[in-house]
Amino acid sequence: MNFVVCIKQVPGTTDIKIDPETNTLVREGVPSVINPFDTYALEEGVRLKERCGGKVTAISMGPPQAEEALRETISLGIDEAILISDRAFAGSDTWATSYVLSKAITKIADYDLIICGRQTLDGDTGQVGPGLSEMLGVPFVAYVSKIEEIKEGYLKVQRMVEEGYETMEMSLPAVITVVKEINVPRLPSLRGSMKAKTAQIPVWTAEDISADTDKAGLTGSPTRVVKIFFPQRTHKSEMLQGSTELQVTQLMEKLEEII
Amino acid sequence: MSIWIDAEKCTGCGSCEPVCPFGLIEVVDDIAQIKEGCNLCGACVDACDYNAIIIEEVEQEVSEGFQGVWVFAEQRSSKLKSVSYELLSEGRKLADKLVSELCAVCLGHNVEGAEGLVAHGADKVYLVDDPALADHQEDYYTGALVDLVRKHKPEILLAGATAMGRSFIPRVASIIYTGLTADCTGLDIDPESKLLLQTRPTFGGNVMATITCQAKRPQMATVRPHVFKRSEPDNGRKGEVIKVDFHKEVVTSRTRLLEFVEDLSERVKLDDAEIIVSGGRGLGKPENFQIIKELAEALGAAMGSSRPPVDDGWISYPHQVGQTGKTVCPKLYVACGISGAVQHLAGMQTSEVIVAINEDPNAPIFEVATYGIVGDLFEVVPMLTDRLKKSRGLT
Numbered sequence: 001m002n003f004v005v006c007i008k009q010v011p012g013t014t015d016i017k018i019d020p021e022t023n024t025l026v027r028e029g030v031p032s033v034i035n036p037f038d039t040y041a042l043e044e045g046v047r048l049k050e051r052c053g054g055k056v057t058a059i060s061m062g063p064p065q066a067e068e069a070l071r072e073t074i075s076l077g078i079d080e081a082i083l084i085s086d087r088a089f090a091g092s093d094t095w096a097t098s099y100v101l102s103k104a105i106t107k108i109a110d111y112d113l114i115i116c117g118r119q120t121l122d123g124d125t126g127q128v129g130p131g132l133s134e135m136l137g138v139p140f141v142a143y144v145s146k147i148e149e150i151k152e153g154y155l156k157v158q159r160m161v162e163e164g165y166e167t168m169e170m171s172l173p174a175v176i177t178v179v180k181e182i183n184v185p186r187l188p189s190l191r192g193s194m195k196a197k198t199a200q201i202p203v204w205t206a207e208d209i210s211a212d213t214d215k216a217g218l219t220g221s222p223t224r225v226v227k228i229f230f231p232q233r234t235h236k237s238e239m240l241q242g243s244t245e246l247q248v249t250q251l252m253e254k255l256e257e258i259i
Numbered sequence: 260m261s262i263w264i265d266a267e268k269c270t271g272c273g274s275c276e277p278v279c280p281f282g283l284i285e286v287v288d289d290i291a292q293i294k295e296g297c298n299l300c301g302a303c304v305d306a307c308d309y310n311a312i313i314i315e316e317v318e319q320e321v322s323e324g325f326q327g328v329w330v331f332a333e334q335r336s337s338k339l340k341s342v343s344y345e346l347l348s349e350g351r352k353l354a355d356k357l358v359s360e361l362c363a364v365c366l367g368h369n370v371e372g373a374e375g376l377v378a379h380g381a382d383k384v385y386l387v388d389d390p391a392l393a394d395h396q397e398d399y400y401t402g403a404l405v406d407l408v409r410k411h412k413p414e415i416l417l418a419g420a421t422a423m424g425r426s427f428i429p430r431v432a433s434i435i436y437t438g439l440t441a442d443c444t445g446l447d448i449d450p451e452s453k454l455l456l457q458t459r460p461t462f463g464g465n466v467m468a469t470i471t472c473q474a475k476r477p478q479m480a481t482v483r484p485h486v487f488k489r490s491e492p493d494n495g496r497k498g499e500v501i502k503v504d505f506h507k508e509v510v511t512s513r514t515r516l517l518e519f520v521e522d523l524s525e526r527v528k529l530d531d532a533e534i535i536v537s538g539g540r541g542l543g544k545p546e547n548f549q550i551i552k553e554l555a556e557a558l559g560a561a562m563g564s565s566r567p568p569v570d571d572g573w574i575s576y577p578h579q580v581g582q583t584g585k586t587v588c589p590k591l592y593v594a595c596g597i598s599g600a601v602q603h604l605a606g607m608q609t610s611e612v613i614v615a616i617n618e619d620p621n622a623p624i625f626e627v628a629t630y631g632i633v634g635d636l637f638e639v640v641p642m643l644t645d646r647l648k649k650s651r652g653l654t
């Protein structure tokens with residue numbers, strides 16, 4: 001069976017700092033990483049390949065430097081990585097991103113299951129997976145925490161919802177998004193790292209995947225960011241003073257008013 | 260749609276550099292250059308005194324004939340979810356600003372209180388009642404909602420950013436080819452353009468972005484539960500409940516729900532809790548959640564957690580509050596040993612009263628706390644539990 005994992009290169013958010021003078025994000029020195037939620041998708045892709053045989057491919061739409069993230073996937077057991085990159089894709093929102101990925105996957109043609117992370121660390125939308133499934137016209141299930149059964153043309157999974165979990169079945173090919181409960185991603189193997197160094201990462205442009213550039217990038221994106229600002233904290237905090245006992249006594253008084 | 264620098268006008272003064280929220284402008288050889296990643300927010304255009312930065316917007320034709328604000332009223336096991344009422348209360352404000360009607364769309368089977376949606380602000384309720392819609396069969400939901408949208412053409416469509424909303428609403432937007440903004444925390448109408456202003460946290464809550472959908476309709480957004488307050492029902496309100504037939508046979512169903520297992524052991528009830536006591540990394544080890552549990556019991560509270568204890572397996576995921584967990588808005592939130600990473604704050608900072616107990620006086624949690632205690636939580640928390648038990652006659 002053939003598996004495709006969609007990934008994104010993101011800034012490691014925990015390292016993001018705001019310059020207090022200019023009130024802007026400090027990007028310099030912030031390392032780029034594979035979106036942490038995507039590492040579970042990559043691991044599941046590799047595990048499924050180990051279980052069912054076949055091939056697992058990683059793809060990413062992004063600027064040329066996203067090649068670095070794709071190279072890393074090879075060290076984690078991915079067989080082939082493809083970068084989808086074109087100036088015409090810059091500024092794509094989730095609709096346009098879904099469109100471009102769907103065109104790339106259509107070019108790959110021979111696939112059984114597409115796996116995405118639940119959301120990205122920077123955008124946090126989680127909309128590309130479901131959007132992609134509709135553009136490909138294949139089944140979709142979000143928040144998968146366990147693959148129960150997979151065979152030619154058939155998939156049964158467990159997925160997490162607020163109140164518990166649901167068991168779902170579907171035909172293949174399909175798209176799923178996975179949560180971190182699904183597995184523990186492996187570390188790069190020595191052999192994998194060697195392979196990653198020399199791996200060829202093909203770059204597919206809009207023309208290569210026959211993407212209509214009117215539907216990609218900013219032109220194809222229905223949404224626009226019109227304003228960016230930093231949340232202001234205007235909150236007044238009262239720090240309680242004195243000995244621990246005194247502080248607890250004061251807190252008790254405050255709590256009595258509320259509860 | 261693009262941004263470019265007019266090299267003849269640019270003086271290389273650099274006044275655009277610091278205003279870019281993403282630090283993507285750099286002056287090289289006396290000319291400003293814009294790096295990859297620009298989302299055309301326009302901050303630099305306003306800052307340039309020489310009109311040297313140009314954003315070229317391709318005029319898109321606005322889809323015509325779309326009117327009214329719609330709210331997707333989500334249910335589970337035939338009971339409407341709280342977020343449905345929260346959205347109606349916010350949707351009412353938007354509809355009033357647009358002088359248009361507010362409609363609720365409810366898909367399900369024998370849903371209790373669907374008529375009550377009128378009392379909560381709806382002018383019309385589209386009720387699609389069919390046994391096939393009783394469970395969360397998302398293919399049916401997608402098909403039914405796309406049909407209704409195509410037929411009635413709402414200008415705005417809001418849904419809860421629940422597991423189901425986040426899963427099937429993007430499919431609806433994908434089919435219709437319109438914009439969808441995830442996880443909004445603020446909604447408003449631009450007084451001039453009448454566009455829906457959709458504000459959401461991004462970069463893990465570090466940055467807020469306001470997003471619009473210029474030309475495609477409906478303008479779609481998902482909203483996290485508990486971000487907006489539900490309003491009191493007005494039983495005198497008049498409205499219409501319109502029953503819509505569901506034609507199962509015309510919808511392609513590719514997935515099948517076999518079983519829904521309610522996780523009773525993990526029943527956490529964070530969503531509806533009036534008081535929440537949460538523990539963080541400061542607890543040091545899993546056994547120490549016991550003192551959080553005892554305080555929660557004394558307060559009649561639900562128990563929450565920040566992300567690190569969940570990641571380390573000290574407590575299960577349904578307890579997680581924050582960006583990738585639950586958003587909560589209780590009357591009282593007690594944070595014990597939680598430093599207050601932005602991701603955690605994003606999930607609890609709208610709580611009415613926040614009490615923070617932490618040994619580090621510089622912990623960011625104190626910036627959002629109503630009352631802060633700098634101290635050893637292993638001393639403070641049990642003492643507080645004790646006092647509460649005594650005052651409530653629990654010992």
